[in-house]
Amino acid sequence: MAPISIRTVLISESVDPRCRAILEENGIRVTEKQTMKKEELIAEIKDYDGLVVRSATKVTADVINAADNLKIIGRAGTGVDNVDVDAATKKGIIVMNTPSGNTISAAELTCALLMSLSRNVPQAAMSMKQGNWDRKKFMGAELYGKVLGIVGLGRIGKEVATRMQSFGMKTIGYDPITPPGVSASWGVEQMSLEQLWPQCDYITVHTPLMAATVGLLNDETFAKCKRGVKVVNCARGGIIDEAALLRALESGQCGGAGLDVFVEEPPKDRSLVQHPNVISCPHLGASTKEAQARCGEDIALQIVDMVKGNNLVGACRPRPHSFAPLMLTLLRPAWT
Numbered sequence: 016m017a018p019i020s021i022r023t024v025l026i027s028e029s030v031d032p033r034c035r036a037i038l039e040e041n042g043i044r045v046t047e048k049q050t051m052k053k054e055e056l057i058a059e060i061k062d063y064d065g066l067v068v069r070s071a072t073k074v075t076a077d078v079i080n081a082a083d084n085l086k087i088i089g090r091a092g093t094g095v096d097n098v099d100v101d102a103a104t105k106k107g108i109i110v111m112n113t114p115s116g117n118t119i120s121a122a123e124l125t126c127a128l129l130m131s132l133s134r135n136v137p138q139a140a141m142s143m144k145q146g147n148w149d150r151k152k153f154m155g156a157e158l159y160g161k162v163l164g165i166v167g168l169g170r171i172g173k174e175v176a177t178r179m180q181s182f183g184m185k186t187i188g189y190d191p192i193t194p195p196g197v198s199a200s201w202g203v204e205q206m207s208l209e210q211l212w213p214q215c216d217y218i219t220v221h222t223p224l225m226a227a228t229v230g231l232l233n234d235e236t237f238a239k240c241k242r243g244v245k246v247v248n249c250a251r252g253g254i255i256d257e258a259a260l261l262r263a264l265e266s267g268q269c270g271g272a273g274l275d276v277f278v279e280e281p282p283k284d285r286s287l288v289q290h291p292n293v294i295s296c297p298h299l300g301a302s303t304k305e306a307q308a309r310c311g312e313d314i315a316l317q318i319v320d321m322v323k324g325n326n327l328v329g330a331c332r333p334r335p336h337s338f339a340p341l342m343l344t345l346l347r348p349a350w351t
């Protein structure tokens with residue numbers, strides 16, 4: 016690959032310091048500005064060859080059109096739905112992400128939400144802080160023997176499956192691309208969504224946000240689910256239709272929701288967050304020291320690879336993702 020000249024990079028969000036250090040070690044001038052309004056970004060972007068973002072910076076067509084010198088947009092994370100990839104491509108700007116750097120962290124938060132939903136941990140903790148001792152109100156249900164439906168069997172979906180199997184959950188799923196034989200090798204039986212909805216006690220979504228996945232769970236699909244189904248969205252706001260979710264929670268069709276992501280972040284309308292059966296986080300899936308270190312380092316190394324003209328195919332370094340599930344598999348008693 017021909018080397019690309021990148022002399023200046025703007026980092027517009029809180030990215031691990033290793034990112035800046037690696038870029039600077041390689042002679043790139045770095046500016047960090049973390050609270051830029053859209054107009055400021057549009058005014059300044061022309062001064063930079065590269066832009067590094069997380070999920071909060073909206074790299075829209077008008078930002079891209081103002082970016083006279085921009086050659087690369089580096090997303091230190093997974094989802095690129097905040098970047099207008101078509102507009103960038105039309106302008107010859109490369110968009111790259113670090114798709115495996117935060118997989119484990121997002122999977123672990125998903126598991127934490129599933130477990131918290133089953134035992135009302137956040138609500139019970141809040142009640143204790145208020146001076147109560149309410150053992151009856153927070154009666155839970157075991158995850159053991161329950162059915163977990165996983166929609167989207169990519170990196171995170173797989174890691175969630177193997178971890179929740181160690182709690183004795185049956186894992187079923189759907190993915191239009193992952194071959195059923197592959198997901199079967201990590202314990203997930205694939206089926207159509209029509210077959211999946213009525214079987215699940217819990218559903219977790221792990222797809223990108225795109226036309227086909229907006230409102231994947233909506234009034235119609237909630238109606239096909241078991242009454243009291245619990246849902247988790249640690250992927251992108253809107254994959255579970257928020258208004259339909261609120262209606263399902265109010266009617267009891269949905270028994271609880273664990274939400275890390277919202278259509279609008281932070282959400283202005285707090286009716287979902289305030290619902291007693293909803294537990295939520297402010298988009299914390301990738302917010303661990305380890306994930307941020309990996310994503311910051313990976314995006315910087317990928318940019319440096321471009322400067323040096325290194326071949327980017329396979330540039331994402333493999334992660335030891337199978338380590339934890341392997342341990343769980345080895346430690347699992349033979350009778351399960």
Ligand SMILES: NC(=O)c1ccc[n+]([C@@H]2O[C@H](COP(=O)([O-])OP(=O)(O)OC[C@H]3O[C@@H](n4cnc5c(N)ncnc54)[C@H](O)[C@@H]3O)[C@@H](O)[C@H]2O)c1
Pocket residue numbers: 093094095114117118121166167168169170171172189190191192193221222223224227228249250251275276298299300301302
């Ligand atoms: N909450 C967070 O902080 C956080 C952290 C990391 C990733 N994410 C989000 O999680 C999601 C998944 O990430 P990933 O790394 O597992 O991505 P991935 O690309 O590895 O997996 C996504 C899977 O979804 C499947 N898919 C696509 N369309 C589908 C459809 N219509 N129905 C079912 N499956 C479909 C794809 O085939 C793929 O296997 C992304 O939206 C990402 O942005 C959120």
Ligand SMILES: O=C(O)[C@H](O)COP(=O)(O)O
Pocket residue numbers: 069070071091092093094095117250298300301302
């Ligand atoms: O897609 C992702 O990588 C996650 O949503 C994390 O986003 P963040 O980098 O803004 O935490």
